[in-house]
Structure formats: structure tokens, C-alpha cells
Amino acid sequence: TPAPKKATTTNSDDGSDGSYYCDNGGEIGGTTGSCTCACAPGFFGPNCNFDNAITLSGSNEGKCSVDGMCFSSLNYGNNEGCTFTTHVGGPLNVVAFDVEGPSTWGWTTDKLTVNGQQYYGSSGPDDVAVSAGDQITWYSDASTTRAGFEICVGEPCVASSSPSDDGSDGNFYCTNGGDAGGVVGYCTCTSCNTGFGGPNCA
Structure with missing residues (x-):
């Protein structure tokens, strides 16, 4: 008989014995060894321990920001660099995307990188699927700036x-x-x- 599932707030509980780290009112599901955590509204991630679906991680410079299910760098400046980490999966929905494109010599200048693919100019990563844990990187060079981007994860309710x-x-x-x-x-x-x-x- 499998052990009963129990939600805990101990981040080392991996579900192998039925105890699974499930924070912020998350509801435990699945089976022992394969536990899941269904998050209360406003919380995200496999353990419901994030209050945004996306977080800034690493060293971030510039106007990068996150808000719930969306990430952006609007009216960005020169020499920006940041990494966004997703805590939910789904398609990306581009709200706005206007960054400097490749130079006439073919050099890529400002770029957003998703799943190894670079996006620049006015062609953002609309409908590109991301998974929880994916990292999206943004870089701007030392020359031209534009209006920037705002992108959300998932289909809107x-x-x-x-x-x-x-x-x-x-x-x-x-x-x-x-x-x-x-x-x-x-x-x-x-x-x-x-x-x-x-x-x-x-």
C-alpha cells in the first residue's frame, strides 16, 4: 500500500516517501514517488514557491522586469543583459516586440534568446513553447535602442x-x-x- 501523501514546507521533501514540498496553500496530488503540487491562485512552480510565473535570475542589468505571467524590457537602454527563468510551461504570447535587428554586415545586435533561437527586429517568439525551468536571455549592445518587448507565458483566461x-x-x-x-x-x-x-x- 502506498504511503499517504502529505504536503510539507520542507524544501528537501521530494515525494519519495509521500511527503512533498508544496508551499503557499498548494494542494498535493499524484502518487508516492510522483507527487505533484497544484498551486493556489497567484503562486507558480512545481512546488508553488514562486509568486511570479517568471523570475529574474543571475546578474541582471537594465530595465528587465517581471509581472505575474509576463516579462519585459520596455524602452531598454544600451548594454542590458538579463536572464528570465520560467516556472510554468506554455506558449509565449508576444504583447510587444521591437528591438534592434541585425546590422547590414549581418551581425546580430540586440537579441532575445529562447530555446537556443535568437529573436530580434520585430519578429518575437510568438507561440514558441517553453517549459518550467527554461531560461530566456536578453542582451542589448552599445548602440541603437528601441521600444523593447513584453511577452507572457500561456494562453490568456x-x-x-x-x-x-x-x-x-x-x-x-x-x-x-x-x-x-x-x-x-x-x-x-x-x-x-x-x-x-x-x-x-x-
């Missing part, structure tokens, strides 16, 4: 009036003036009308 819509397909029950946010599997409902609250503004 859509508000629904059906109480059975849990966000697993992108439709999320969000009523009483609530705004659906997040991406598929990580939907939220915020900005409820006065007097309403909870995860669905019900």
Missing part, C-alpha cells in the same frame, strides 16, 4: 458565467464585475464589484 468553468481550458467563472486574469490553468478573478469577493467574485 476568459471570464465565464458558468460556475463549472475552472480555468483548465481558459474559461474561468468570474462574475459580479470581476476581471479574468492569468493564463490557462492559473486563472484569477480580481476587481470584484463592491460587496463581492472570493476566487470568483461570487
Whole structure:
């Protein structure tokens, strides 16, 4: 008989004995040895220990930033360099992408690198799939700058009036003036009308 699963806040608990590091109200699932952690809204990663789906990692210089499911370097400057680490997987959705392209001599100047592929000019990595743990790097040279980029991970959630819509397909029950946010599997409902609250503004 498999050992019962138990969520813990000890980051060394790997699930091999049924105890699995599952933080910030995450709900444990799976089986002993193959435990999973389903995150509460607003938390991400295999252990629900990140409050953003993407984090800046390593040495970062410039205007790089993250906000929930999105990362950006808008109105970037010269000699920027940063690394974004994803904590969820899904397709990238380009909100804006305008960086310096290759020079007339064929040199790549400013570039965003995703899965080993470089993106520059106005052709961003739209619909490119990333996985949890992937690193995306940004570099700008010492010359021309542009408007920059903003990119989100995952398909956006859509508000629904059906109480059975849990966000697993992108439709999320969000009523009483609530705004659906997040991406598929990580939907939220915020900005409820006065007097309403909870995860669905019900």
C-alpha cells in the first residue's frame, strides 16, 4: 500500500516517501514517488514557491522586469543583459516586440534568446513553447535602442458565467464585475464589484 501523501514546507521533501514540498496553500496530488503540487491562485512552480510565473535570475542589468505571467524590457537602454527563468510551461504570447535587428554586415545586435533561437527586429517568439525551468536571455549592445518587448507565458483566461468553468481550458467563472486574469490553468478573478469577493467574485 502506498504511503499517504502529505504536503510539507520542507524544501528537501521530494515525494519519495509521500511527503512533498508544496508551499503557499498548494494542494498535493499524484502518487508516492510522483507527487505533484497544484498551486493556489497567484503562486507558480512545481512546488508553488514562486509568486511570479517568471523570475529574474543571475546578474541582471537594465530595465528587465517581471509581472505575474509576463516579462519585459520596455524602452531598454544600451548594454542590458538579463536572464528570465520560467516556472510554468506554455506558449509565449508576444504583447510587444521591437528591438534592434541585425546590422547590414549581418551581425546580430540586440537579441532575445529562447530555446537556443535568437529573436530580434520585430519578429518575437510568438507561440514558441517553453517549459518550467527554461531560461530566456536578453542582451542589448552599445548602440541603437528601441521600444523593447513584453511577452507572457500561456494562453490568456476568459471570464465565464458558468460556475463549472475552472480555468483548465481558459474559461474561468468570474462574475459580479470581476476581471479574468492569468493564463490557462492559473486563472484569477480580481476587481470584484463592491460587496463581492472570493476566487470568483461570487
